[in-house]
Amino acid sequence: MSEDERHRSDLLYTLMDTYIKNDVLSVQESIVNHVEYTIARSRYHFDDFEAYQATAYSTRDRLIESWNDTQQYFHDQDPKRVYYLSMEFLVGRSLLNALYNLNLKGLYREALEQLGYNLEIIKERERDAALGNGGLGRLASCFLDSMATENLPAWGYGLRYQYGMFRQTIQDGFQRENPDYWLTLGNPWEIERPNVTYPVSFYGHVSAREEDGRQIFVWNPAEQVDAVAYDNPIPGYRTANTINLRLWSAKPSREFDLESFNSGDYVASILEKQNAESISSVLYPDDRTYKGKELRLKQQHFFVSATLQDILRRYTAQHGSLENFSDKVALQLNDTHPTIGIAELMRLLMDVYKWGWTASWEATTKVFSFTNHTVLPEALEQWPVELLQELLPRHMQIIYDINWRFLQELRAKFGNDQAREYRMSIIQEGDEKMVRMAHLALVASHTVNGVAEIHSELIKQTIFEDFYEMYPKKFQNKTNGVTPRRWLAFCNPPLRNLINETLGTDAWISRLDLLEGLKSHADDGEFQSRWVEVKQLAKAKLAAKIKELCGVEVSTDALFDVQVKRIHEYKRQVLNILGIIHRYDQIRNMSEEEKADVVPRVCIIGGKAAPGYELAKRIIKLISAVSQRVNNDPAVGDLLKVVFIPDYNVSLAEVIVPGSELSQHISTAGTEASGTSNMKFAMNGCLIIGTMDGANVEIAEEIGDDNIFIFGALAHEVPKLRTERADLKVDDRFAHVVRLISSGEFGYADFFTPIVDAVQGSDYYLVANDFPAYLRAQDAVDRTYKNSSIWTRMSIMSVAGCGKFSSDRTIRQYATEIWGVEPCERPRPPNAPEGY
Numbered sequence: 001m002s003e004d005e006r007h008r009s010d011l012l013y014t015l016m017d018t019y020i021k022n023d024v025l026s027v028q029e030s031i032v033n034h035v036e037y038t039i040a041r042s043r044y045h046f047d048d049f050e051a052y053q054a055t056a057y058s059t060r061d062r063l064i065e066s067w068n069d070t071q072q073y074f075h076d077q078d079p080k081r082v083y084y085l086s087m088e089f090l091v092g093r094s095l096l097n098a099l100y101n102l103n104l105k106g107l108y109r110e111a112l113e114q115l116g117y118n119l120e121i122i123k124e125r126e127r128d129a130a131l132g133n134g135g136l137g138r139l140a141s142c143f144l145d146s147m148a149t150e151n152l153p154a155w156g157y158g159l160r161y162q163y164g165m166f167r168q169t170i171q172d173g174f175q176r177e178n179p180d181y182w183l184t185l186g187n188p189w190e191i192e193r194p195n196v197t198y199p200v201s202f203y204g205h206v207s208a209r210e211e212d213g214r215q216i217f218v219w220n221p222a223e224q225v226d227a228v229a230y231d232n233p234i235p236g237y238r239t240a241n242t243i244n245l246r247l248w249s250a251k252p253s254r255e256f257d258l259e260s261f262n263s264g265d266y267v268a269s270i271l272e273k274q275n276a277e278s279i280s281s282v283l284y285p286d287d288r289t290y291k292g293k294e295l296r297l298k299q300q301h302f303f304v305s306a307t308l309q310d311i312l313r314r315y316t317a318q319h320g321s322l323e324n325f326s327d328k329v330a331l332q333l334n335d336t337h338p339t340i341g342i343a344e345l346m347r348l349l350m351d352v353y354k355w356g357w358t359a360s361w362e363a364t365t366k367v368f369s370f371t372n373h374t375v376l377p378e379a380l381e382q383w384p385v386e387l388l389q390e391l392l393p394r395h396m397q398i399i400y401d402i403n404w405r406f407l408q409e410l411r412a413k414f415g416n417d418q419a420r421e422y423r424m425s426i427i428q429e430g431d432e433k434m435v436r437m438a439h440l441a442l443v444a445s446h447t448v449n450g451v452a453e454i455h456s457e458l459i460k461q462t463i464f465e466d467f468y469e470m471y472p473k474k475f476q477n478k479t480n481g482v483t484p485r486r487w488l489a490f491c492n493p494p495l496r497n498l499i500n501e502t503l504g505t506d507a508w509i510s511r512l513d514l515l516e517g518l519k520s521h522a523d524d525g526e527f528q529s530r531w532v533e534v535k536q537l538a539k540a541k542l543a544a545k546i547k548e549l550c551g552v553e554v555s556t557d558a559l560f561d562v563q564v565k566r567i568h569e570y571k572r573q574v575l576n577i578l579g580i581i582h583r584y585d586q587i588r589n590m591s592e593e594e595k596a597d598v599v600p601r602v603c604i605i606g607g608k609a610a611p612g613y614e615l616a617k618r619i620i621k622l623i624s625a626v627s628q629r630v631n632n633d634p635a636v637g638d639l640l641k642v643v644f645i646p647d648y649n650v651s652l653a654e655v656i657v658p659g660s661e662l663s664q665h666i667s668t669a670g671t672e673a674s675g676t677s678n679m680k681f682a683m684n685g686c687l688i689i690g691t692m693d694g695a696n697v698e699i700a701e702e703i704g705d706d707n708i709f710i711f712g713a714l715a716h717e718v719p720k721l722r723t724e725r726a727d728l729k730v731d732d733r734f735a736h737v738v739r740l741i742s743s744g745e746f747g748y749a750d751f752f753t754p755i756v757d758a759v760q761g762s763d764y765y766l767v768a769n770d771f772p773a774y775l776r777a778q779d780a781v782d783r784t785y786k787n788s789s790i791w792t793r794m795s796i797m798s799v800a801g802c803g804k805f806s807s808d809r810t811i812r813q814y815a816t817e818i819w820g821v822e823p824c825e826r827p828r829p830p831n832a833p834e835g836y
């Protein structure tokens with residue numbers, strides 16, 4: 001270092017405090033500064049929302065500091081990195097999560113209190129970041145939290161949708177969709193990086209030329225947009241590491257096609273350019289169904305192209321070249337949504353970095369791995385060849401090449417087996433040729449995993465059977481998990497405190513196995529009553545929410561029975577509502593004496609239906625119609641209440657999960673890949689009624705099957721039962737409740753006909769078949785609930801057995817068994833204040 005340089009570096013060092021200070025006054029200064037200078041309000045006069053904003057900016061300052069130092073540390077250590085590619089991140093709110101993770105919640109609460117603001121109140125002013133549909137997107141967010149906490153050198157990549165998941169309102173019992181323009185009032189958690197911008201191309205044609213005796217392909221695109229990076233810091237829990245979620249936003253291209261401005265219609269060409277922004281403007285609200293929409297494919301390519309350009313650019317900036325790239329980088333595809341990235345990486349390596357096919361393919365197949373989240377065939381993405389050809393001509397060429405080589409490999413292994421080739425080819429032949437994205441992902445990934453044991457077995461026997469035969473070693477299981485921070489420690493403080501006190505430590509928050517220590521207290525009467533108190537507190541909060549959102553008064557002495565998740569036939573909200581109708585019909589026909597013996601229930605249902613999913617929307621109306629009827633029947637009173645909570649989202653789940661006592665996970669066996677809310681409920685001492693499906697199987701195994709209410713057909717029985725459905729002798733009670741609907745007991749009989757037909761006809765999801773077993777299981781619930789000590793014991797045992805379902809465990813398994821990456825923990829600087 002020269003004298004001048006040293007002088008400059010000393011100066012820079014002294015210009016900033018090394019660390020943001022951790023005392024009440026400094027926090028207040030920071031908040032008030034942001035009120036005045038960032039949001040430009042008067043420090044003498046700001047409302048709750050402005051207090052939220054300023055607090056968020058103040059918290060963000062700390063995250064930025066830690067983010068910068070973590071990235072520098074990763075850079076210096078240069079470990080192998082992992083990038084989690086996901087079209088969805090269901091983030092929810094960030095303020096409390098960040099403050100808790102930094103261990104600064106108490107300090108900020110106090111600082112705000114003295115200024116006249118209440119953290120519990122202002123935190124409610126934050127809008128959820130709902131950049132996902134459901135389980136898949138929420139899993140991605142839990143994974144980021146765990147990757148940060150486990151100190152992995154990881155980043156997430158995704159899209160910065162301007163409109164997130166639609167907001168659901170219920171009008172007259174019908175779902176209405178409203179746009180979620182979540183960025184209207186700004187988003188303090190993101191950092192715009194206008195200098196991190198990449199061009200992304202579409203359409204046009206491919207030309208070829210010779211260069212050094214090699215054929216070089218050149219894609220001449222006809223459209224280009226810019227991808228601008230927005231960084232979202234993700235703090236780990238009680239670690240100095242903060243990782244990054246980089247989201248891309250589409251902007252009109254700066255350079256492309258400048259001459260169009262100088263000739264022709266200036267106004268029209270500006271408008272056309274503005275159109276570029278539509279690429280990242282809206283999240284597709286379809287959960288697990290696939291529609292071949294061009295804009296969706298554009299989004300996918302936009303996302304992976306920007307991501308891969310960024311990863312390659314950052315790699316070469318640090319290493320001078322792409323050497324060892326595939327040893328130092330792992331790319332995880334969250335479902336098939338980012339699969340076009342396989343062709344894009346091949347294109348970048350061959351056409352831009354001038355690698356040959358073999359080297360490019362070797363690197364590509366070494367970096368990618370792929371997670372499957374469903375066996376439902378309607379979710380398997382396929383793109384018409386014609387569309388892909390037009391939008392991404394070079395990629396189509398590469399996919400054909402990949403397929404040609406793959407089919408050679410297939411022949412070498414299995415001989416001439418046309419039927420097999422037809423089934424396995426990446427290109428599906430037929431009237432309309434299609435590209436099967438899952439096949440592309442399977443061919444190019446070194447590993448494919450399912451998300452629960454049963455699911456990982458099923459994909460080998462069903463949708464991916466042929467591929468399993470060909471590449472048995474590629475298949476793995478990684479049972480999902482959820483972050484115990486957001487989903488227990490932070491959303492349920494009374495339970496957290498009781499556990500801390502009982503175990504004498506809070507170490508379980510990042511080592512969830514330690515919850516096992518609760519087992520020895522399960523029969524302790526005094527402990528049980530404290531456990532019940534904690535649950536009652538959470539129930540009271542939920543009851544208040546129900547009053548606020550549904551206008552219905554519910555008694556906290558009733559059993560809170562919950563089913564919240566996307567509305568889908570396979571999840572069988574219909575089974576639940578038929579059970580409720582049965583219960584209602586019984587109660588209204590009871591004598592007063594019989595009624596005295598009934599366990600009062602509040603049945604809580606929530607969830608969004610995809611806007612184009614007609615039947616799901618009818619199911620919502622049916623639930624509302626039944627609730628109207630039941631809640632206003634004086635013969636029933638407090639013995640049964642039914643509520644549909646509108647606009648189910650992450651923040652609502654944080655109130656619903658702790659306040660529930662029974663939660664329904666009742667999908668037809670073999671259809672729910674894992675489920676993750678089942679884990680959240682169990683972790684909060686809520687008992688599960690469920691089928692042997694998804695992660696329920698492993699939950700039963702971990703907490704003991706006497707602590708869960710399992711019922712219904714098993715996955716291996718389902719196919720046969722479907723074929724026998726026509727001969728099923730339908731249970732009388734089932735026939736009766738279905739008749740109540742079709743006879744107009746709840747009104748709208750015609751509108752409900754498709755629901756009635758579905759369960760009376762082929763009944764693909766076996767509602768009729770499982771109905772009697774479901775009622776038996778519900779009887780067992782009632783019986784058990786009457787004995788508070790047994791119920792409470794089961795509840796304690798549920799929590800105690802949940803250690804496996806931390807996403808920390810899941811992520812550690814991905815890291816060692818799939819990615820080959822190791823923790824890279826930034827040392828906490830000496831003398832750094834707590835929380836730094």
Ligand code: GLG
Pocket residue numbers: 134135136137139287288373374451480672673674675676694
């Ligand atoms: C899917 C599945 C869920 C699974 C989730 C995360 O349907 O069963 O828990 O992914 O793996 N689309 C989803 O929500």
